Amino acid sequence: MKKYAVLLACTFLLCWSVPAWAVQAHGEAEGPVVHLMAHLLLLVALLLLLYVLHTRPPDTGLSWRSLKLSLLFFLLWDMDHLFIHWFAGDMYADIRDSGVNLVGDYFVGPRTVLNFFYYLGRFDHLLCVPALWFFTSALRDFCEAIEKRRQSRAGQVF
Amino acid sequence: MEDAFNLPLFPVYLVDYLGATVMVILSFCALIFAKRLTRLAPKNILWEYFFWFSVVMVVFSISRGVGHLLPYVFRLAGLPELWDALDPYSGGLNTIALCGVAILTLHYHSTAILIDRAKSDALSLEIANDRLRMAHADLSRLNQTLEQQVEERTLDLRLSEEKFRGFFEGSKDMIYFCDAAGRLCDINESGLRLLGVERQQDIVGQPIAEFFLDRERGMQYRTLLVADGQVKDFEAEFVGREDGPLYLMITASAITDRAGATQGYQGIAKDLTHFKKMMEQLVHSEKMTSVGQLAAGVAHEINTPLGIILGYAQLLEEDFEEQTEVHETLGIIEKQAKICRRIVADLLNFSRQTLEHNKLYADLNQCLEEVLAIVNHTLNMDHIFIHRCLAENLPRTCFDNERMRQVFVNLLTNAHHAIGSEGIIGVWSRWYEESGQIEIIIGDSGSGIPPDQLGRIFDPFYTTKGVGKGTGLGLSVSFGIIQDHNGRIEVKSPPLEPELVALDMHTTFHIFLPIIAEGQEKEQ
Numbered sequence: 001m002k003k004y005a006v007l008l009a010c011t012f013l014l015c016w017s018v019p020a021w022a023v024q025a026h027g028e029a030e031g032p033v034v035h036l037m038a039h040l041l042l043l044v045a046l047l048l049l050l051y052v053l054h055t056r057p058p059d060t061g062l063s064w065r066s067l068k069l070s071l072l073f074f075l076l077w078d079m080d081h082l083f084i085h086w087f088a089g090d091m092y093a094d095i096r097d098s099g100v101n102l103v104g105d106y107f108v109g110p111r112t113v114l115n116f117f118y119y120l121g122r123f124d125h126l127l128c129v130p131a132l133w134f135f136t137s138a139l140r141d142f143c144e145a146i147e148k149r150r151q152s153r154a155g156q157v158f
Numbered sequence: 159m160e161d162a163f164n165l166p167l168f169p170v171y172l173v174d175y176l177g178a179t180v181m182v183i184l185s186f187c188a189l190i191f192a193k194r195l196t197r198l199a200p201k202n203i204l205w206e207y208f209f210w211f212s213v214v215m216v217v218f219s220i221s222r223g224v225g226h227l228l229p230y231v232f233r234l235a236g237l238p239e240l241w242d243a244l245d246p247y248s249g250g251l252n253t254i255a256l257c258g259v260a261i262l263t264l265h266y267h268s269t270a271i272l273i274d275r276a277k278s279d280a281l282s283l284e285i286a287n288d289r290l291r292m293a294h295a296d297l298s299r300l301n302q303t304l305e306q307q308v309e310e311r312t313l314d315l316r317l318s319e320e321k322f323r324g325f326f327e328g329s330k331d332m333i334y335f336c337d338a339a340g341r342l343c344d345i346n347e348s349g350l351r352l353l354g355v356e357r358q359q360d361i362v363g364q365p366i367a368e369f370f371l372d373r374e375r376g377m378q379y380r381t382l383l384v385a386d387g388q389v390k391d392f393e394a395e396f397v398g399r400e401d402g403p404l405y406l407m408i409t410a411s412a413i414t415d416r417a418g419a420t421q422g423y424q425g426i427a428k429d430l431t432h433f434k435k436m437m438e439q440l441v442h443s444e445k446m447t448s449v450g451q452l453a454a455g456v457a458h459e460i461n462t463p464l465g466i467i468l469g470y471a472q473l474l475e476e477d478f479e480e481q482t483e484v485h486e487t488l489g490i491i492e493k494q495a496k497i498c499r500r501i502v503a504d505l506l507n508f509s510r511q512t513l514e515h516n517k518l519y520a521d522l523n524q525c526l527e528e529v530l531a532i533v534n535h536t537l538n539m540d541h542i543f544i545h546r547c548l549a550e551n552l553p554r555t556c557f558d559n560e561r562m563r564q565v566f567v568n569l570l571t572n573a574h575h576a577i578g579s580e581g582i583i584g585v586w587s588r589w590y591e592e593s594g595q596i597e598i599i600i601g602d603s604g605s606g607i608p609p610d611q612l613g614r615i616f617d618p619f620y621t622t623k624g625v626g627k628g629t630g631l632g633l634s635v636s637f638g639i640i641q642d643h644n645g646r647i648e649v650k651s652p653p654l655e656p657e658l659v660a661l662d663m664h665t666t667f668h669i670f671l672p673i674i675a676e677g678q679e680k681e682q
Contacts, residue, residue, distance in 0.1 A: 006257055006261060031246070031249060031250075031253075034253055035249065035252070035253045035256070038253045038254075038256035038257045038260065039256060041256070041257060041260035041261075042256050042257075042259055042260040042263075044260070044264075045259070045260040045261075045262075045263035045264050045267075046260075046263065048263065048264065048267055049263050049266070049267065052267060052270065056274075058204065095167060102167075102168055102171050102230060102233070102234070103166075103168045105166070105167040105168065105171070106164050106165060106166055106167060107163060107164075107165040107166075107167055107170075108162060108163060108164050108165075109162060109163050110162055110163070111162055111163050115163055116163070119163065119165050119170075122167075122170045122174075123169075123170060123173050124177075125173050125174060125176070125177020125178065125180075125181070126173065126177070128177070128181060129177050129180050129181060129184070132180075132181055132184040132185060132188065132215065132219075133184055135184075135188055135211075135212075135215075136184050136187045136188040136191060139188055139191035139192055139195060139208060139212070140187075140191050142191075142195055142205070142208075143191055143194050143195055143198060146195070146198045146199060147198065150198075
């Protein structure tokens, strides 16, 4: 029931969302808060999963290490997004839009650490792409391991 | 301007563009692998989680892809306002995807905990099941081998029971069991035979103390057994067979349960009656030998001066005329000296030291008949009847005829004196092939011999006759002669054999002589 309630709430918020300043635009008030809450929820879930895999690993090997790395990158990516969303409203920086010419766009504002980290944080794909890569790699290794095991069993039978 | 950032956003756009594209591709790849995993292992909760994670990641990648790519496309197309309309939906989908991933992860975690619990329970159940299976296997095996085990145990028990039953029944000693009150519960055949009882039920239930000849000794046995829990080599006389009391040596112990409470008593009694009699005979024989040696020494020393006295008395007698006082006195001296010489001769005869043996191969029945012929007249005068029962085929043996006659005369004379007048003297001769012995029995219907005198009648100079009627050497001389023939002489008063009792015999003398085959006398 809780799951459906959350899904229903997200859908409801999605329908009434309005543009907002962030890595990706959300609604005026509820949108960023809900999105921030979703990132927090994801942070908790990922921490829990990492803790479980670390304390009670189902197995050992390269594939499981890849999975852990994937979760770690997802976690960093989530933290990056939390940071970006959290401090987006406190910045005095701006984007100089050059219209159709994308090369002419610049991030302008006071030279502060916050602004610098915000700029760096915009490269979030440098975290989520490796995360998904390790995740895919882990799944592929799991598949291969299972198939090898099956083949070895079949070899034993025959 | 030096304190302001002026950072190009194109690298960001480029990374966003490429990253979003790669994300979409990778998410689909992940979905394909996850789907493959669920097919390879359909019931695995982790693979299931990865599948739905991948689904959400596809949605997430698409939403991000849309969020990152379309704004640039619309800007390049000169329609940036279109993105303003799509932006909320792209962001909402992105939020939903984030929530979905989080919920899936939490859900997986909860499910994993449940599965762990279920696995733990299943493992416990499996262990319990394994134990149950093992117990069942043990039970089945036990059930299959139970019959065999019971047979083996029964066989062991039977062998053990047979072993102990054999020991119990086959023992020549008396083995008995009593209850806590000291009443007989079980006794073996030897015990029944010793106590002179035919059936076990006649004796079961009787207190064992009642079988003691001396009740005080019985009480002592009981007291010791109760106090110490055992008695060892306890010597006691039991009321037993018809031929007299039993002399037993008892070793007994208490039977206790695990708590130490006395359940009963068990004991072994060894019959020492025969041994005791043998010991008594040995002691008596030794005594007689000592007495004989003493008598022989005395007789030998007296014989020489006695011969001189007799010789001088006879010489002096020739010097004086008859009918004179001196001649008569010398006659008395000669007569008394001759009596003394006869006594000395008897003593020497008893001690068997001086007489030369003249043993010949002859018939004892004939010897006995000759003696009976001599004494028959005297006995008839006193109305004493002689009952003869002589063995027809009595084997001939080697003996000194004269000395054996003396033995028979002594015994018949004693019997005559015991009867006085009017009675029966019985004479039997028997032989035993298995023991190689001849038995001569001479009995009388006299008054019998008191038990306290039975052990002394063969002692030299022991007599119950009046002064001048006997020297007390008759039986001792006979004892010596029989011993000299490697035989033995016994007295029974009253006799034990019913045949003898039926003839009113009150005292019987039993002479046992070995049967010596012809040619063996020299060896003897």
